Amino acid sequence: MPGTLCITWTITSSASPMPILTCARCDTRRAFASSGRFRLNANGKRLDAWLIYRCTVCDQTWNRTIFERRARNTVDPALLDALQRNDPGFATKTALDVTGIKRWESGGDHIGLSVAKAVASTCKADVALLEITMRMPSPVPSIRCDKVLALGLGVSRSAVDKLARGGRLAFEPGATTALARPLRDGQRVWLTLDGLVNAALLLAAASGQSDIPVSAASAPLD
Template identity: 45%
Template sequence: MSHTLTVQWTIEPQSAPRPWLACNRCGGHRPFVCSGKTRLNANGRRLDAWLIYRCAVCEDTWNRPIFERRNVASVAPDVLAALQSNDPVWVRQAAFDIEGLRQCTDRIEDLADSNVERHVLGGSAGCARLEIVLVVRQASSLRVDRLLSAELALSRARLSKLETKGRLTLLPESRKALQRPIRDGSRIVLDLTAEDDRAEIARRARGGP
């Protein structure tokens, strides 16, 4: 019999990352929210495309460049059709392009409102060891500690203590693992032997009653 409860968490972020930018209307840095709309501008055979964002405070707009001065013939037909129709699937993918956002700002806010689908791979709630396998469908800058805190109802201070004591590890191993963004295929291992509320932690991890 396995002494490890293994669960798979499939994480689907509900809100796209919000870049922090200087807002001309507010007069300071503010988070900007993707509007779900695109803008195209043609100049002869050249095409510019932007994804439109709005300030979360005053709704002033920011046009995030998708491409500039691109020859129309070099734009894939499906991409052009998506831009012309504000295709929600394409827009969502672009809004979650964190690497692209990092070219525009040093600060990106990732909200913790993710849908987490749980699936038990093995073991039971009475196990003293918990292993969480992450399936991350969209690139995310959501930190491991924020995810665990939200889903297991554990304070970040407690998570940090568990990590310091060697009772919480992230595989593959890395420095400051709790502060790292979640990654597809990562495994979080918790030794709950000394935790009085281990049954409750396990219940939250697997979901259900």
């Protein structure tokens, strides 16, 4: 008999401020998020260094200046090493520093989120139903449920909406309007996989594992 797999998602935010810039590709103002990677350019004995940001919609890049035209022998060796290694700690420290810059905000709907996934209970049978419990160790204000589901399942928000309209999603509390509401700690969502053509992909994305068997009892749905 197909069974239920219980998964816990722990949602955290990087809380790194984002510059709001006119994106050349989108042709409108967008939030740009730090990529965590640096660009280092040598011009003779002088160095330029930037932290690379990406548009949260289209991935267009913007380079934030760390220093320009700096003589190589004046650059701290530890700083140079961090830039060359794309040191995560230094990237985070740089992204959090908004000194002297006015075009920054928390990012609104584009705030940097991460979802850590853990299987809370094993399922000996093929999985037909997912039970996802959302946990937020620290409050993440105004983050909609559909955004977190889209991120955790690796699909678009319109795909999440389609699952809900097709009766594939259930919520606690039970109204489908939960999708548009801010996520709350302890929110539970049930996703019916049985019969979905992309069930295996959704299961792998939701659980963070690729070797859990999925039920194929019903005919695939478009």
